[in-house]
Amino acid sequence: MELVKITRDNLSKEHICCAISNDKDLQVASKKAWLEKRLDEGLVFLKGNVRGKCFIEYIPAEYAWAPVEADGFMYIDCLWVSGQFKGHGYSSLLLDECVRDSKEKGKKGLVCLSSKKKMGFLSDPKYMRYKGFLPADKSDPYFELLYLPFDPACEKPRFKDAVKSPHFGGDAKGFTLFYTHQCPFTAKYVPLLEKLAREKGAAFQAVHLNTREAAQNAPTPFTTFSLFYKGQFVTHEILSEKKFEKLLADLPAEAVSV
Numbered sequence: 001m002e003l004v005k006i007t008r009d010n011l012s013k014e015h016i017c018c019a020i021s022n023d024k025d026l027q028v029a030s031k032k033a034w035l036e037k038r039l040d041e042g043l044v045f046l047k048g049n050v051r052g053k054c055f056i057e058y059i060p061a062e063y064a065w066a067p068v069e070a071d072g073f074m075y076i077d078c079l080w081v082s083g084q085f086k087g088h089g090y091s092s093l094l095l096d097e098c099v100r101d102s103k104e105k106g107k108k109g110l111v112c113l114s115s116k117k118k119m120g121f122l123s124d125p126k127y128m129r130y131k132g133f134l135p136a137d138k139s140d141p142y143f144e145l146l147y148l149p150f151d152p153a154c155e156k157p158r159f160k161d162a163v164k165s166p167h168f169g170g171d172a173k174g175f176t177l178f179y180t181h182q183c184p185f186t187a188k189y190v191p192l193l194e195k196l197a198r199e200k201g202a203a204f205q206a207v208h209l210n211t212r213e214a215a216q217n218a219p220t221p222f223t224t225f226s227l228f229y230k231g232q233f234v235t236h237e238i239l240s241e242k243k244f245e246k247l248l249a250d251l252p253a254e255a256v257s258v
Helices: 026-041 090-104 123-129 185-200 213-214 243-249
Strands: 002-004 044-048 052-061 073-081 109-115 134-139 144-151 175-177 204-208 225-229 232-235
Touching: 002 090, 026 052, 026 185, 044 090, 052 090, 052 175, 090 109, 109 123, 123 144, 175 185, 185 204, 185 243
Parallel strands: 073 109, 175 204
Antiparallel strands: 002 044, 044 052, 052 073, 109 144, 134 144, 175 225, 225 232
């Protein structure tokens, strides 16, 4: 399989594997706008020359939109191979190219956000450990930071202390959603969830983390999408309307006034 690297020259014409549609689609437009601003910071979006989910996205950890301390490492935002492209070694092809590129750039190693068991939108822990990744740090309730050191003597990356137990204080009432446009799906689902919450009478505020600094100081390891209820972490899963409605239905009666 031929690999294609997204650049300013081809960004407008290349499809973004995680959101295949025309550029006028809100999800595609928001993702491409986010990507374009990151290219000068060293972000790499490498994809197979196929129409489907077969890509890796990574960036120097100093510029990652994540509350981690991993200077000198390369941070993997997403490695996603799915559907008909699974089982052909494409994940290894993409990851190996990331390793090669990162070593060539003088990086200490790779780091990624994972979990205790395989979960959506997070690196598959079983696969990453198979590829040599080691545990570096943990964050409640299930987040794990994994790393692949190029030099075994290098210092382990770590989560910032503030996200070891994801929560935030203040007068948090109802739901608070922290999100970025790093993932195209948030552009679609965040406004839908806001609308549904209003219809159900549930307190809901969406906090768009629109700068790297804001993301690096967020109260959650997964800044792409993290939902809190009364300041306590609920889920990192990008919820559909149906799933959010079920979540609302499971809340105490006083939380929602229909």
